[in-house]
Amino acid sequence: MDKIIKDSSTLAQDPTNANIIYSGGSILGSAGYILAIGKSTNGGVSWPTPWLPLSMPSHCYDLSVAPSNPQIVYAAGYWGASDYSSDTRPLVLRSGNGGQNWTEVSGNLADLVGSDYYGDTGKNAVNCIFVHPTSANSLLVGAPSGAFASRNGGQFWSATDLTFPVVAFVYDAPRATLFAATSGAGVYYSTDDGDTWKPWNEGLENPSCNCMAIDPVNQYLYIGTTGGGSWRAPIVLPNSVNGRSWDLYE
Numbered sequence: 142m143d144k145i146i147k148d149s150s151t152l153a154q155d156p157t158n159a160n161i162i163y164s165g166g167s168i169l170g171s172a173g174y175i176l177a178i179g180k181s182t183n184g185g186v187s188w189p190t191p192w193l194p195l196s197m198p199s200h201c202y203d204l205s206v207a208p209s210n211p212q213i214v215y216a217a218g219y220w221g222a223s224d225y226s227s228d229t230r231p232l233v234l235r236s237g238n239g240g241q242n243w244t245e246v247s248g249n250l251a252d253l254v255g256s257d258y259y260g261d262t263g264k265n266a267v268n269c270i271f272v273h274p275t276s277a278n279s280l281l282v283g284a285p286s287g288a289f290a291s292r293n294g295g296q297f298w299s300a301t302d303l304t305f306p307v308v309a310f311v312y313d314a315p316r317a318t319l320f321a322a323t324s325g326a327g328v329y330y331s332t333d334d335g336d337t338w339k340p341w342n343e344g345l346e347n348p349s350c351n352c353m354a355i356d357p358v359n360q361y362l363y364i365g366t367t368g369g370g371s372w373r374a375p376i377v378l379p380n381s382v383n384g385r386s387w388d389l390y391e
């Protein structure tokens with residue numbers, strides 16, 4: 142079995158210690174590709190043997206360290222097949238001791254996700270996960286059929302009114318505003334911790350997002366799109382983005 146995460150999909154840094162970095166993806170084993178999570182405590186100079194929380198085919202798409210308690214780490218992805226082209230189910234894992242042990246907290250998420258945006262019931266995963274900055278038990282995940290919330294650490298999940306494929310979350314702390322990048326529907330924002338969402342696409346010519354990032358110093362939100370370049374928009378109004386238009390960033 143491989144001892145290195147060669148198929149790595151995500152990185153997450155401890156918000157209180159820049160030397161602690163987590164890596165998530167999968168490694169090839171006897172059962173196919175299995176979810177793997179690595180941890181470096183020296184800024185990525187070295188990586189011990191990764192943890193393998195599951196013995197079944199699975200993969201990690203995203204990791205998030207709780208800002209209010211960095212010992213709590215969440216991993217999100219899928220299980221049930223060696224690749225996403227086959228029958229898969231959404232997966233969320235939680236560690237309460239900095240990655241030493243992991244517990245599945247997918248709960249009823251598979252029942253809610255049901256099928257992806259295109260109606261395919263056999264391909265489901267969690268694309269991204271967000272942990273609230275002041276509550277380690279308040280979670281949001283982005284899936285092919287939308288955004289889903291848990292307020293008790295993953296024991297129970299509920300659907301939000303965002304039903305487009307979500308690929309990334311970004312949080313703007315000064316305005317307590319959460320942004321979601323979608324594949325096909327542009328950018329949405331929420332000012333109530335993800336319970337309800339509104340679109341923000343004025344001037345955005347390509348709504349198929351792949352990634353998103355925030356510049357907290359210059360107050361800009363950036364997105365990368367499929368075939369449409371990179372875009373940015375200012376986020377200077379308190380708790381609102383009304384009237385703020387996207388521009389192609391070159």
